[in-house]
Amino acid sequence: DAAAGTMTVLAGTPLEVAQRAAEDAGFLLPIDLGARGSCQIAGNLATNAGGIRVIRNGVARDNVLGLEAVLADGTVISSMNKMIKNNTGYDLRQLFIGSEGTLGIITRAVLRLRPLPAGRLTALCTLGTYENVVALLRRAQKELAGLSAYEAMWESYFRFNCEAEGLRLFEATPAFAVIVEEDLQGHEAERERFEAFLGRALEEGLIGDALIAQSQKEVQTFWRIREGHALDRLPLLLNFDVSLPIGEIGRFADECGKALRAKFPEAHVSFFGHVGDSNLHIAFSVPGATEETAHAVDAVVYGLVGIYSGSVSAEHGIGLLKRDFLDRSRSPAELELMRRIKNALDPNGILNPGKVLGSI
Template identity: 50%
Template sequence: MSLSPLASPTDTIMGADACLAALAAEFSPAALLTGADVPARNLQDTSYLPAVRPLAVVRPDSAEGVATAMRICGAHGVAVVPQGGLTGLTGGAHPIAGAVMISLERFSGIEELDPASATMTVRAGTPLEVIQKAADEAGFFIALDLGARGSCQIGGNLSTNAGGNRVIRYGMAKEMVLGLQYVLPDGTLITGLNKMLKNNAGYDLKQLFLGSEGTLGIITRAVLRLHPKPGCTHAALCGVDSYEDVVKLLGAARRGLGPMLSAFEVMWPDYWQVATVRVKGVRAPVDGAHAFYVLIEMQGLDEAIDGARFQSWIESVFEAGIIADAAVSQSMGDVGAFWRTRDACAEFGTVLGPHSAFDIGLPVTAMDDFANACRARLAAELPNMLSVYYGHIGDGNLHIVALSEGAAVQPMAEICAIVYDTVRAFGGTISAEHGIGLLKKPYLGYTRSAEELALMARLKAALDPAHLLNPGKVFDPATGDRA
């Protein structure tokens, strides 16, 4: 926590002690952890940043408890960092020395599932997979899905506006939110748990907090929009001979499958080699070498009608010469096997070791040119570079994993500089779905204009004039600096 010009170190220590005493008066020992009692899991997220021991971890079991903790910290000038499932990759939930962590892990559970309005009201600490299973058991479908589903929490998903595998059909996380409850930096609890699809009564305030990475408020509850449970799911893993054909295939899928197209994932050969050769338990569904590998998924309503339609469509694009080969699912087991090639990236930390992971956005037509340019720059400017490319190409999102093979210490700063400079040259965004946090903060200006950054600073100053809520994340609002 940075000191204000009027604060001395002694004042800060006294403020921290008084804050801890006030928190201890409000929260039980199970809800307030300090010193050596702070669990190791709360000392860092998954961003490769070094562990930091905070002043304390508060674990409220109610929204009112979150508000109380925020008010106490604000009254004593102590910074607060909200924490969810700690699966973020950019340091948005990373601890700050001298700050209090507010963990939502004990405020978990589904409060209501309303079939008539097709909504589910959930607490922020609820794991995504719990929400998915509850929706499935009730005959509904939660569109959001990502690899960390078992441990990530819905509050963090919404705070980062998570994307995942099915954005091409359902949109980003914010598209599934109808209502929101949140705590402001001054401890005010705002409850707007709207369940109506149409509600244009004034400003749509929830949009300020969806994707703001916990810098404007702490999400405590959400009303999620449910979708009908698919009647059938089919997939194909296609080998494609050129990126031009990948783009043609995407267009054909949009025309031929329409709203049933639920995923369009593309894997470059460098990714495919790591996923199907180095990752144990992943089998290549198609034989031979191809320039690109495309996973297409369709969610339909009727097996007899939509299953036949998918099969007919695959045959049509093969006959048109758009795909060179394809494995088509005959069961949900096949669908799962196809997805394992794409989900193999979750094992890259094990099979490749420490690496830099990127989540960028680009115009679809520019992605292969970008991949070629980025790969060439990394290889030319850094030793022993391996970089692999894959992503949700149907929604303009490309992922990159890059590392210097055999290096004792990874040149992560140099890798980031090259990748993000190439993104800027291609007119892309440095973050498609993972947020900015700490790691991408120096590069935010590559994507946002000075005027946009100034407006962000005005919003931050209006809601958090003391800069106590998740300070230093995304950008530095007091100065407008990004680094």
């Protein structure tokens, strides 16, 4: 619907198919993540997927206007709303978005579209401290009207992926590498402004160096390092997805890295994340890891998340693996209310049984 700026999709539509259809019509579907070629819209919504454009366009739930879902008793709840303003009682779509299929099965959705950018500018910057990572973020949010991505990589993560890809982009591996990306409106002055922004940051010592992508191939190279598919080659890789107050992420990463390396001196431990939306990912791998190893790593990571008042899941959801750690991020009163909602909509526990809250 070009007038409403919406797209109506079936549950099984792959995200990339929906993105291309939106682009063909002159729009941007803002939901975007690395699994775009295989993930499906209903899964994106059921897990409230985040991804790389959250800093500008929000998580999945922020891009949904209407929803259809089937309840455990077969009732079809259909609210295929196309209006941005619709303040008519409880917002029922939010019951199902992020509920991981435990309250209903999403069958259709109305997604909100945005204007298609005229292009994008992408830079890869080096920084010496996490404090500078935050300072550059705040500067970018103030000076780059179209800031759409801000992705940070700690030294060990950046080094590992550059070596795996056979790349050497800087003389020495920086303490931090950040991808800054801006959506363009098509004005001639935008590139000049982007370059001036980086120039000032360089002069003031916020960044040590910067590469501005000159081609789509270079853009893909920067993102290939960030997406880190080479990590899959590591044995028994454990991935963590947590969220913390932006100002605390640097200290958390330092403390978490030291604690994990003290317990497992031979382990690969690296950090990367969206930062601009408070999301940090942790990659852990050690040869010969067992189930006990995984439990020990969980205890370290989620124990620290609780101390820092963070979230045990920024965008991956709870499922089974994080179910026992949900109380690190949610109060007893919140958990009890979740159980009451689950009991009301699915009293027999037939929808994705055991997930999120366990047996009810």
